[in-house]
Amino acid sequence: MTDRTAGYRTDPADDPTFDPGTDRGAFLERVTAWIDDDVDAGDQDELRHLLDLADSPDPRKHDVRAAALAELQDRFSGPLEFGTAGLRGRMAAGPHRMNRAVVIRAAAGLGAYLLDALGPAGAGGAARPRVVVGFDARHRSRAFAVDSAAVLTAAGLDVLVLPTALPTPVLAFAVRHLGADAGVMVTASHNPPADNGYKVYLGGRVVTDSGQGAQIVPPYDARIAAAIAAVGPARSVPRAGTGWTVLDREIVGAYVRSVLALSDGAPRRLKVVTTALHGVGGETVARVLRDAGFTTVIPVEEQLDPNPDFPSVAFPNPEEPGAMDLALAVAQDSAADVVLANDPDADRCAVAVFDPRVGTYQGAETARSNGWRMLHGDEVGALLGDDVARRAVASGAAGGVLACSVVSSRLLGKIAAAHGLGFATTLTGFKWISRVDGLVFGYEEALGYCVDPAHVRDKDGISAALLVAQLANRLRAEGRTLVDALDDLARAHGLHVSDQLSARFTDLDRIGETMTHLRAAPPRTLAGAGVSDVTDLSAGLDGLPPTDGVRILTADGTRVIVRPSGTEPKVKCYLEVVLPVAPDASHDDLTAARAAARDRLDRVKADMQRALGL
Numbered sequence: 001m002t003d004r005t006a007g008y009r010t011d012p013a014d015d016p017t018f019d020p021g022t023d024r025g026a027f028l029e030r031v032t033a034w035i036d037d038d039v040d041a042g043d044q045d046e047l048r049h050l051l052d053l054a055d056s057p058d059p060r061k062h063d064v065r066a067a068a069l070a071e072l073q074d075r076f077s078g079p080l081e082f083g084t085a086g087l088r089g090r091m092a093a094g095p096h097r098m099n100r101a102v103v104i105r106a107a108a109g110l111g112a113y114l115l116d117a118l119g120p121a122g123a124g125g126a127a128r129p130r131v132v133v134g135f136d137a138r139h140r141s142r143a144f145a146v147d148s149a150a151v152l153t154a155a156g157l158d159v160l161v162l163p164t165a166l167p168t169p170v171l172a173f174a175v176r177h178l179g180a181d182a183g184v185m186v187t188a189s190h191n192p193p194a195d196n197g198y199k200v201y202l203g204g205r206v207v208t209d210s211g212q213g214a215q216i217v218p219p220y221d222a223r224i225a226a227a228i229a230a231v232g233p234a235r236s237v238p239r240a241g242t243g244w245t246v247l248d249r250e251i252v253g254a255y256v257r258s259v260l261a262l263s264d265g266a267p268r269r270l271k272v273v274t275t276a277l278h279g280v281g282g283e284t285v286a287r288v289l290r291d292a293g294f295t296t297v298i299p300v301e302e303q304l305d306p307n308p309d310f311p312s313v314a315f316p317n318p319e320e321p322g323a324m325d326l327a328l329a330v331a332q333d334s335a336a337d338v339v340l341a342n343d344p345d346a347d348r349c350a351v352a353v354f355d356p357r358v359g360t361y362q363g364a365e366t367a368r369s370n371g372w373r374m375l376h377g378d379e380v381g382a383l384l385g386d387d388v389a390r391r392a393v394a395s396g397a398a399g400g401v402l403a404c405s406v407v408s409s410r411l412l413g414k415i416a417a418a419h420g421l422g423f424a425t426t427l428t429g430f431k432w433i434s435r436v437d438g439l440v441f442g443y444e445e446a447l448g449y450c451v452d453p454a455h456v457r458d459k460d461g462i463s464a465a466l467l468v469a470q471l472a473n474r475l476r477a478e479g480r481t482l483v484d485a486l487d488d489l490a491r492a493h494g495l496h497v498s499d500q501l502s503a504r505f506t507d508l509d510r511i512g513e514t515m516t517h518l519r520a521a522p523p524r525t526l527a528g529a530g531v532s533d534v535t536d537l538s539a540g541l542d543g544l545p546p547t548d549g550v551r552i553l554t555a556d557g558t559r560v561i562v563r564p565s566g567t568e569p570k571v572k573c574y575l576e577v578v579l580p581v582a583p584d585a586s587h588d589d590l591t592a593a594r595a596a597a598r599d600r601l602d603r604v605k606a607d608m609q610r611a612l613g614l
Contacts, residue, residue: 028054031072031094037233040100043093047072082106082225084217084431085566088188088197091140098140098188098196100147101234106198107148107184108237109228111155114182116227117206120156127158130204132178133244134162134171135186136280136345137306138196141165144186150239159244162251165306167281167346168199169460173255174247175203176213176457182206183213190317190343191568193310200224201458211435213457252284258455259288259463263470268293270473273336274465275300275327277316278307281346285462292466294473298334300327310344318343318350318374318447319500328352328372338472338482339372342461348447349461351375351468355483357591375482378409378498378576381443382489383482384464385412387471388441388451389419400440403433406537406544406551407561407574408445411489411496418492427547429566430459445498445574487590490581495590497597501573501605502565503614511564514571514612518550518562523611527603529554537563558604562612573608577601 031051038044053061053068075094080087080102087106091098114129131152135145145161152159160178162171168185175183181204188195202220203213211217216224231237272294276282282304289297302312303326310316313323318341331339331352339352351374358373375383385402392400401422404412416423421440426432433442434450434457442450448459451467472482490496505511522534535541537549549563561574577597581590 027073027076031076034076034095034101034233037235038093038099038101039104039234040093043099043101046093047075050075079229082109082221082228084215084221084429086197086199086216088191088195090194091196098144098198100140100143103144103186103198104147104151104234104237104239105231106228107151108155108231109226110182110184110200110224111152111157112230113224113227114157114206115155118181128156129182130158130160130178130180131182131184132160132162132171132174132180133184133186134168134174135165136168137165137308138186138188138344139193139308140196141186141308144196144198145184147239148184148186149244150241151237153240153243154238161244161246163247163249165280166252167279167284167342167462169347169456169458169462170252170255170284172201172213172347172456172458172460173258174251175201176455177251177254177258180204185345187345189345189347190315190319192315193308203457209435210437210439211457214434215429215431215458217431217435255455256284256288256291258452259466260291262452262463262466263292264474265293266470266474266477268295268473269476270294270338270469271296271298271334271336272469273298273300273327273331273334273339275303275324275339275341276306276346277313277318277323277341277344278303278305278310279316279342279344279346280306281342281344281462282306284346285340285342285465288462288466289469292470294469298330298336300330302326316344318348319377324350324352324374328370331372332370337476338469340465340468342465343447346461347459349380349449349464349468350447351380351482353472353482355481357483357587357594375486376498377443377445377447378411378496379486380447380464380468381408381445381449382411382415382496383471383485384449384451384467385441385443386415386419386485386489387467389415389421392421392440393419397440399438401436401438403436403439403442405429405433405444406541406547406549407563407572408443409496409498409576410559410578411493412443414493415489425542425544427544428563434458445500487585487587490590490593491583491585495579495581495593495597497577497579497594497601499575499601499605501575501608502570503612504568504570506569508569511569511571514614515548515550515562515564517613518611521611522550522552523607526552526554526558526560526607527600529556529558531555537561558600560604560608562608571612573605573612575601575604575608577604 050068089098135141171185183201185199188197341350402416403424405428413423424436439453449464533553535551552560557578559576
């Protein structure tokens with residue numbers, strides 16, 4: 001090990017970015033120890049380069065030395081935290097980044113947890129713990145999956161690997177379909193290109209209740225995290241060279257057949273535009289729609305093939321401004337009926353429709369979109385919730401439950417009551433939604449929908465795309481559109497209009513400071529209506545576990561929920577306005593109501609920006 005303690009000056013004036021209370025030499029020795037124990041030559045070289053810059057005695061390189069030291073401090077600020085979202089972060093070398101060393105230790109911890117929970121492999125005639133590993137097309141995803149398979153196989157587990165880069169819903173399906181005790185999906189979903197992640201599912205003999213095959217929740221996350229913390233350096237973790245099973249493409253066929261079981265068999269008249277946003281969903285979505293009878297499906301060619309650099313979008317997230325521009329242009333040129341977009345791992349589905357009235361209540365947005373507009377996740381959730389509820393009632397599924405997250409629209413609860421079904425509100429995240437007993441449909445406003453919980457206990461943007469297409473197809477046969485169906489729901493339950501305000505931070509400390517500021521000084525009015533209730537969700541709400549968030553209600557029924565994002569460096573505000581609508585309201589009445597709701601939401605946004613100091 002290289003001695004890097006000699007000759008260092010710890011004067012803060014020499015390195016103002018370094019905490020003078022820290023033993024700089026010891027810190028750099030810790031970096032060197034990680035390098036020595038890393039398994040990836042490229043990552044080792046990356047850290048050595050930073051270490052050499054931080055170690056430079058050349059006084060002319062003061063700024064370079066300080067920057068390199070600050071970068072090292074960030075990369076070694078602690079381990080990348082393993083929680084209910086598994087791991088997710090920027091790909092780079094060091095313990096606070098996504099890299100092979102971190103993934104190898106995570107896989108070793110997961111294997112140790114499974115062996116502890118289920119007993120030694122093969123003990124007493126019991127089957128070895130079974131794990132299915134999947135991966136998307138991001139940079140290093142395949143390498144992370146192979147490392148996981150090698151570690152878990154060496155630990156004595158039965159490891160099955162998906163045959164190629166595939167959507168997350170296929171992995172979630174495989175966990176239940178193959179009776180696996182756990183699943184690992186290497187993906188960062190809709191995060192920027194520099195990120196990757198490690199999502200863990202539990203099922204089989206580990207979780208046997210309604211959460212079987214779902215993403216982990218407490219206390220499983222803490223137990224796995226503790227097992228990871230007990231793992232030694234990555235270089236010391238045994239890795240097999242062979243021994244795992246690479247599944248054939250039949251696993252995709254089995255998933256597709258499960259989705260096609262949702263087909264209504266109606267004649268297809270719909271023209272659909274699809275985009276995979278450079279992710280892994282394009283081929284599977286095309287297969288599902290084709291096999292379900294949709295013959296006029298137009299993909300956005302520039303975004304069809306997987307590309308980990310996501311070259312045509314600033315952020316590979318259909319919610320982000322500009323992400324849907326290419327798809328909307330294709331829809332306009334082809335006179336399509338609907339646009340269906342998946343995020344890069346295809347567990348979410350965005351929907352856009354042509355709405356000739358949109359200019360009345362969205363102004364300049366119409367000029368940019370030629371009348372096409374994105375449906376809000378709450379709108380799609382209401383449409384799918386009503387559709388699934390009708391199917392459930394028709395099939396005699398008494399006792400079925402619709403569920404959504406606490407930040408999603410209150411409309412789904414009214415839909416459930418109208419169909420005589422149960423309703424549940426959960427914390428944000430499908431790890432909670434998918435665990436609801438009796439679930440027949442669940443959604444969250446961030447474009448996630450679970451329409452077939454018997455097969456995929458998670459959000460699934462592919463099966464959701466099929467159901468949206470079918471609904472739009474049936475409506476088209478009646479000379480109607482998805483917008484007309486939304487009007488029907490407004491007449492029945494009131495007009496619920498949602499929106500979101502978010503702030504992205506580079507300084508993560510500002511996220512906590514923003515939440516602290518809101519708790520200390522919440523707004524007294526929103527859009528002129530008095531605030532009637534402010535609830536700190538960290539104390540729990542209506543039986544929900546505590547979570548970092550604040551709910552604000554006004555006297556006129558407007559609701560705002562503010563919380564930090566669980567996957568991105570953002571603070572998000574979820575806004576909902578509810579306006580009464582007459583059961584016989586005309587097209588014009590509803591257009592005016594939507595314009596009034598949009599105006600109110602804009603004023604609520606402005607007030608919340610001031611309240612949050614944004």
